[in-house]
Amino acid sequence: MDVLWMIPLLLLMIIPLLMCTSSTFVFYFKKFFYVAWMMVLALIAIPLCILKSGGRDIENMRIIRFMVRHVKYLLGLRFEVSGWEHLQTEGPYVVISNHQSSLDVLGLMEILPDRCTTIAKKELVYAGTVGLICWLGGIVFINRKKTSDAKSVMADAAKTMLDDQIRLWVFPEGTRNQNGDLLPFKKGAFHLAVQAQVPIIPVVFSSYSNFYLRKEKQFKSGVIRLKILPKIETKGMTSDDVSSLSDKSFDLMRAAFLDISDSITRSNGPVRH
Numbered sequence: 001m002d003v004l005w006m007i008p009l010l011l012l013m014i015i016p017l018l019m020c021t022s023s024t025f026v027f028y029f030k031k032f033f034y035v036a037w038m039m040v041l042a043l044i045a046i047p048l049c050i051l052k053s054g055g056r057d058i059e060n061m062r063i064i065r066f067m068v069r070h071v072k073y074l075l076g077l078r079f080e081v082s083g084w085e086h087l088q089t090e091g092p093y094v095v096i097s098n099h100q101s102s103l104d105v106l107g108l109m110e111i112l113p114d115r116c117t118t119i120a121k122k123e124l125v126y127a128g129t130v131g132l133i134c135w136l137g138g139i140v141f142i143n144r145k146k147t148s149d150a151k152s153v154m155a156d157a158a159k160t161m162l163d164d165q166i167r168l169w170v171f172p173e174g175t176r177n178q179n180g181d182l183l184p185f186k187k188g189a190f191h192l193a194v195q196a197q198v199p200i201i202p203v204v205f206s207s208y209s210n211f212y213l214r215k216e217k218q219f220k221s222g223v224i225r226l227k228i229l230p231k232i233e234t235k236g237m238t239s240d241d242v243s244s245l246s247d248k249s250f251d252l253m254r255a256a257f258l259d260i261s262d263s264i265t266r267s268n269g270p271v272r273h
């Protein structure tokens, strides 16, 4: 029994020591802590959401947003947001942003407008308590391997957006990417906006390469710039305009990404390609 009590005590001494001496330990510790803490937060949020809304409801995103807001401090991250005024748009719209890591959830919750949920890969629904909280928050799950299924889910989503006055956040790169640039955009987000005839609001996260390096196993403290760009109207557009709309959005976001990342990385070495 006495020995058992010593274990947490020993851990309390060893963990800070390792945190000070090994950046690889910090990397794994922060990653593990992030996932574990989000799981715990989701576990707490589940009954709150069920009590408030009785089940799957976009209003649950308010609870989820509130619960996640402090996590940045625990990981030593800070957000610098610009362009808040562009989110002051009435009614439904599609938010599009670049996608570097699951850490993007922190930035998303930093600026998530009311009545806004996201589109996510269907595998996320199996992620334990996080999966359940995503479902309760009204997240729209798509099967990326079956384009026809994904298209029909998104066509339904376009209708729901208008019927229920909902905003949707889509990651048009379609996967996580940390190559120091944006991946070519998939078309779903743009079809969605055109079908619903709602504006697109592009949001850009600066490169994480000044604090989070997967290959080098580094996860330092850092600043993330979040730039909200002016909305792009889609009124009157048809599916024929989707490609040019996607290209235009890509060019605007890429320029903003290089701009805000450059001003961070200039003092921390170049963006990695």
Ligand SMILES: CCCCCCCCCCCCCCCC(=O)SCCNC(=O)CCNC(=O)[C@H](O)C(C)(C)COP(=O)(O)OP(=O)(O)OC[C@H]1O[C@@H](n2cnc3c(N)ncnc32)[C@H](O)[C@@H]1OP(=O)(O)O
Residues within 6 Å of the ligand: 038, 039, 041, 042, 045, 063, 064, 067, 068, 099, 105, 118, 119, 120, 121, 124, 130, 133, 134, 142, 143, 144, 147, 150, 151, 152, 154, 155, 170, 171, 172, 173, 174, 175, 176, 185, 186, 187, 188, 189, 191, 192, 242
């Ligand atoms: C309290 C504790 C909290 C805990 C914590 C909570 C966390 C709470 C936040 C969670 C946050 C999660 C974040 C998850 C983030 C991800 O899961 S990212 C991955 C999932 N998301 C996406 O993939 C979205 C982007 N992908 C797309 O939009 C893709 O277009 C689709 C719909 C999947 C289709 O993919 P695809 O077939 O590979 O790609 P694509 O080349 O775009 O399309 C092929 C053809 O179909 C056409 N097409 C595409 N879409 C359509 C459409 N909708 N209609 C008609 N035609 C279409 C295209 O135009 C194209 O035709 P052509 O132009 O070549 O003739």
Ligand SMILES: CCCCCCCC/C=C\CCCCCCCC(=O)OC[C@@H](O)COP(=O)(O)O
Residues within 6 Å of the ligand: 034, 035, 036, 038, 039, 099, 101, 102, 103, 105, 121, 124, 126, 127, 128, 130, 174, 175, 176, 177
């Ligand atoms: C039963 C246990 C399963 C454990 C799974 C752990 C789940 C993660 C838990 C906590 C992290 C909180 C944030 C969750 C939301 C992150 C969603 C995300 O970033 O999904 C990746 C997806 O965008 C693209 O996937 P790929 O890059 O194509 O792959």
